[in-house]
Amino acid sequence: MALQWMATAWGTPEDWELREVDVPSPRTGEVTIHVHAAGVNPADAKHVAVPRDGVALPLPIGYEVSGVLTAVGPDTAIASGAAAVGDEVIAFRVQGGYATDLTVPADLVLRKPSTLTHPASANLLLxxxxxxxxxxxxxxxxxxxxxxxxxxxxxxxxxxxxxxxxxxxxxxxxxxxxxxxxxxxxxxxxxxxxxxxxxxxxxxxxxxxxxxxxxxxxxxxxxxxxxxxxxxxxxxxxxxxxxxxxxxxxIAGSLPDSARFRAQVRGELVDLAERGLLDVPLARTYPLAEAPEALRFLAEGHPGGKLALIP
Incomplete structure (x- = not known):
């Protein structure tokens, strides 16, 4: 079992629920990540603020994480190459990153830059x-x-x-x-x-x-x-x-051209971070259970850096 934040009603983060959920074992093309940090972005709240066509609730929250692989599906590699249990990784454009553990498509996962902490890495790619x-x-x-x-x-x-x-x-x-x-x-x-x-x-x-x-x-x-x-x-x-x-x-991540570009540029960004040419300044971190408070702080504007949730 894992803990995961879910939007159970359209509205503000105060309406979300932190639920116990099952984490399925990864199939071919999937991996399971034990989350060390989840990135906090304005889109996390914006995308469940009002009803959207084709989107049903409840909906897990969070688009990017940093953590460690705890399981790898059969015959599976991640976007940056071979992968093994224990590898430090980041994942981008996932659904449900505000969690302790999650299973995701392996092509959304890359090696974590060794130069960045987990909270910084969780905020690198969006x-x-x-x-x-x-x-x-x-x-x-x-x-x-x-x-x-x-x-x-x-x-x-x-x-x-x-x-x-x-x-x-x-x-x-x-x-x-x-x-x-x-x-x-x-x-x-x-x-x-x-x-x-x-x-x-x-x-x-x-x-x-x-x-x-x-x-x-x-x-x-x-x-x-x-x-x-x-x-x-x-x-x-x-x-x-x-x-x-x-x-x-x-441009927006929901547009097809933007989505294609952002998928293609991920490796370059990880490489620049690994070389010390791309940093992610952090303002503060919050326990996972305080996700609504983190979003409130972000909504106030000018946080002075990125925020991360720590399970």
Whole structure:
């Protein structure tokens, strides 16, 4: 038996239940993971906040974990190669990661970077693959300067590090409190708020080549449209309606093209983390039983790093 958080009614995390569940033995193409840490993401609560077509409750919560293999199905390898009981692994795009143990498709599982703790590893791939896709769809090139809205958040920090690897300069919006984090991960901070476009122009007199929006505010998209002429080099992960209206790019893990890209880039992200080129700053951890409290803290905004649940 295992413990696992379930959404039993549409609504807030306070409506979830921590249940005892059976963990099936893995069949061919599956593995069982003893979870050491579960990543906490806004999507965990967002996707069960209101009814969705084709989705039935109860629904297990959590999309990414880090842990140790306790069973491997017959003739089964994980996405990064051969696997054995005792291997440290991460899993991404699973269902039900807020758990003590779970059995998942082996192709969703990769070796854990030895450079990261379990709580950090459990938060590597959702934010990291989103960041990588933002850079890919805007065709970021070495030597270019980009504008990144929300640079001190989880996706923003991943963008900063991936851009640095590619030789791309990033001007990143942040609060005064978040400016140090932008600088620490290789960006040039700029305060958001009235006058943002002029402050960006002063930092990039030759202009910015592309704009990446990780916050979805009216200001972020208005300034992006003001500064970047080519709308195909503006991307948002937060405002699909505005993207459709203004002819800019929108990406999301639920879209087929995004899902394919994010699956393909997983190995590269693990490799960068293994080489010390991609870190995951943590704000705090919570016991598994306090998942609703972790989501409440995340919803307050600006946690200062990622959160993880520890079974």
């Amino acid at each position: 934010a990291g693959s989103t960041a990588a896709e933002m850079l890919a769809v805007t065709d970021a090139q070495p030597g270019e300067t980009l504008l990144l809205h929300g640079a001190s958040g989880a996706v923003g920090v991943a963008v900063l590090q991936l851009a640095a690897v590619r030789g791309v300069r990033v001007i990143g919006t942040a609060s005064d409190a978040g400016a140090e984090r932008v600088t620490r991960f290789g960006g040039t901070p700029v305060r958001y708020g009235s006058g943002l476009a002029d402050r960006v122009r002063a930092l990039a007199p030759d202009g910015v080549a592309a704009a990446l929006d990780a916050v979805g505010t009216t200001e972020a998209l208005d300034v992006s449209l003001e500064l970047v002429a080519d709308r195909q080099r503006i991307v948002t992960i937060a405002d699909g309606a505005r993207a459709r209206r203004d002819g800019i790019r929108f």
